[in-house]
Amino acid sequence: MAVKILLVEDEEKIARFTELELAHEGYEVEKAADGRNGLEMAESGEYDLCLLDIMLPGLSGLEVLRRLRKTSQMPVIMLTARDAVMDKVSGLDMGADDYITKPFAIEELLARIRVVLKKSDRSRQQEANASDASRVLTCGQLSLDTARHAVLYGETTIELTNREFLLLRTLLENKSIVMSRDTLLDRVWGFDYVGETNVVDVYVYYLRSKIDDVFGEKIIHTVRGVGYVIKE
Ligand code: CA
Numbered sequence: 370m371a372v373k374i375l376l377v378e379d380e381e382k383i384a385r386f387t388e389l390e391l392a393h394e395g396y397e398v399e400k401a402a403d404g405r406n407g408l409e410m411a412e413s414g415e416y417d418l419c420l421l422d423i424m425l426p427g428l429s430g431l432e433v434l435r436r437l438r439k440t441s442q443m444p445v446i447m448l449t450a451r452d453a454v455m456d457k458v459s460g461l462d463m464g465a466d467d468y469i470t471k472p473f474a475i476e477e478l479l480a481r482i483r484v485v486l487k488k489s490d491r492s493r494q495q496e497a498n499a500s501d502a503s504r505v506l507t508c509g510q511l512s513l514d515t516a517r518h519a520v521l522y523g524e525t526t527i528e529l530t531n532r533e534f535l536l537l538r539t540l541l542e543n544k545s546i547v548m549s550r551d552t553l554l555d556r557v558w559g560f561d562y563v564g565e566t567n568v569v570d571v572y573v574y575y576l577r578s579k580i581d582d583v584f585g586e587k588i589i590h591t592v593r594g595v596g597y598v599i600k601e
Contacts, residue, residue: 371397372486375416377407377433378448379425383471387420390475396482404428411437418486420478421465422448423456431459438464444485448473491559506541509601511580511588513541522584529579532557536572537580540589540599549596573597 374391378384379402388398399416401407404427411419411433419437423430434445447460447468457468466485469478504515510523518534520527529537539556540548550569554562557569565571573589581588590598 371395372418373397373399373416374482375399375401375407375410375419377401377404377411377419377425377430378422379403380422383448387475387478390479391482394479402426404430404433408433408436411443412440414441414443416443417489418444418446418482420446420448423460424450431456431463434460434463434465442489444489446478446481446485488559506538506544508541508544508588508599509586510584511541513538522580525584527579527583529576533572533575533579536569537576537599540597543599545598545600547592547595547598553596569597 372395374396376384376387376391376398378387378400381402384400384402388400391398399410401410404425406427407419407421407425407430408428410416411421421430421433425433428436430447434447437443437445442464444466445464447457447465449456449460449468449470460468466488467481469481506513506515511520512522513520513534515538520529520534520537536553536557539553553569557572558564562568573591577589580586588599590600592598
């Protein structure tokens with residue numbers, strides 16, 4: 370099914386050009402030319418993403434966003450005028466996912482759309498995972514209960530931070546499969562993570578110090594030049 374994009378933009382030329390380019394990329398596009406219509410359409414919940422201009426007749430884009438966020442977490446990319454720094458800041462404060470400055474290159478818009486959609490996919494995925502009934506992942510004596518957010522070795526509870534838990538869970542979900550650092554970085558920290566690239570190694574070290582070192586069993590194995598694997 371095609372991804373549906375709502376484009377709220379009063380400048381007809383920009384709207385038409387953007388619609389054409391997005392349609393060419395396989396997106397299904399519907400347009401609104403003022404804030405009130407835009408808000409109404411956005412609230413329908415029919416769209417996967419909204420491109421929202423700020424200077425709009427009726428309601429401003431920021432006001433549309435403010436009202437929309439009361440009921441919906443739909444991804445929103447703001448379309449802002451050049452140098453409107455305050456608008457960008459306010460938009461992000463109010464829960465916009467990203468913004469792009471007009472006039473924009475269509476390639477840049479497409480890239481931002483892909484990033485925002487991927488993010489919202491991931492959070493939906495995480496919600497789905499979080500809501501699935503108690504699932505217990507095990508490796509030998511080690512068990513992880515996804516619903517209770519609990520980790521045990523035998524009968525002993527292991528206290529983990531959220532990130533450690535997520536890393537351990539990802540490894541357990543892929544038991545006996547070697548996971549590269551990149552894949553782990555992507556799954557646990559997010560593909561757009563910027564920071565130390567050795568963060569995976571650091572967290573594996575934390576996990577080992579709380580599990581392997583304490584219970585004297587090697588659970589997380591290093592596969593040199595590749596990554597990590599959890600196995601019995
Ligand atoms: Ca405008």
